[in-house]
Amino acid sequence: MTMEYESNSWIWDGLYYYPHFFGGLMLTAALLGVSTSYFGGIGVFSLPHLWSDCFHKKKCGKKKRVRVYMDGCFDLMHYGHANALRQAKALGDELVVGVVSDEEIIANKGPPVLSMEERLALVSGLKWVDEVIANAPYAITEQFMNRLFNEHKIDYIIHGDDPCLLPDGTDAYALAKKVGRYKQIKRTEGVSSTDIVGRILSSMEDTKACEDHNNASLPRDPLRAIQSKDAHLSQFLPTSRRIVQFSNCKGPGPNARVVYIDGAFDLFHAGHVEVLNILKLF
Structure with a gap:
């Protein structure tokens, strides 16, 4: 029963994709059937093969995934x-x-x-x-x-x-x-x-300078610290257009369970990924 359904699936494909064309072929088949039985001996092309070739092109013509x-x-x-x-x-x-x-x-x-x-x-x-x-x-x-x-x-x-x-x-x-x-x-x-490594090294230098300042009780130049930090600031601008590019442009469904987690997520690493994957299971 299953094999018979699968072998005739092209008929249902035809009805779905080409209803007018399929109806025309059925009408043609009916007319040819009448003429053949009346005149006898007239060779008739095999409609099932024609339909199969036509409608299988729909399946074979699917766009290849790149x-x-x-x-x-x-x-x-x-x-x-x-x-x-x-x-x-x-x-x-x-x-x-x-x-x-x-x-x-x-x-x-x-x-x-x-x-x-x-x-x-x-x-x-x-x-x-x-x-x-x-x-x-x-x-x-x-x-x-x-x-x-x-x-x-x-x-x-x-x-x-x-x-x-x-x-x-x-x-x-x-x-x-x-x-x-x-x-x-x-x-x-x-x-x-490389830039991130530079930021880490700069942060370590600032920390060391702050420790030296506290130990020596010497005035620290705040302008120099700011300039040092600005030299390694990210140029990334989280505009609304950029946020949309990274999103999937759809919100949760009506019955979806929403899970919230926060964190600094500084120097994003495998541990962060593992935690987020676990939360997806809730």
């Missing part, structure tokens, strides 16, 4: 990373993210602050990310590019508009650009992992 790939170190995850992944997801239907291995980061940039496990947890927690590839290479090699295209069915490789150069000065995405499978997004200005 899969895009973006990689990165994602060390000391910040809103610039989140904005980059948001832009990348907008260029396709499914976003696959490669998290560069510790060894590759050390070889190309220096030792990361966060471990691979911590960086994976941060990237996986973002709503725009559909899949994650651990221990991705820093550069898009031919072997890895073929793996992306064949194994992960990637359509485009994405990176920001800031240059990404290898130690020898070559472009890390040269191969992807050469084969025409590269797309570019806009880098978020005013923030970087």
Whole structure:
């Protein structure tokens, strides 16, 4: 019974998608049936095959989902990373993210602050990310590019508009650009992992200076402290337009349970992600 229903499902598809066309075919079939029984011997084309071919095109003609790939170190995850992944997801239907291995980061940039496990947890927690590839290479090699295209069915490789150069000065995405499978997004200005490290060091210097001031009972220059702090201020502006870009543009349903949590969430890390994931279960 189930098999019979499935085999004739194209009829119901036809009724739904093409009611007028389907009605015309039924009328034609009726007329041909009458003429064939009256005249006899007239060859009639096979309507079931015609209908099946027509309506199966609706299923076969479904738009292919575009899969895009973006990689990165994602060390000391910040809103610039989140904005980059948001832009990348907008260029396709499914976003696959490669998290560069510790060894590759050390070889190309220096030792990361966060471990691979911590960086994976941060990237996986973002709503725009559909899949994650651990221990991705820093550069898009031919072997890895073929793996992306064949194994992960990637359509485009994405990176920001800031240059990404290898130690020898070559472009890390040269191969992807050469084969025409590269797309570019806009880098978020005013923030970087290096800048965050600079803020931490500046904060430590201010703390030490304050301790020295308290111990020595010497007057501290407040203007210098303010200038030092301003030098590392973020340029991120949380405008209403930016907030909408990061939201899903919909509120809770009428029977939804709303859970509230607050926190400083400074230097957002894997522990924050774990707590938020737990709250989603309530």
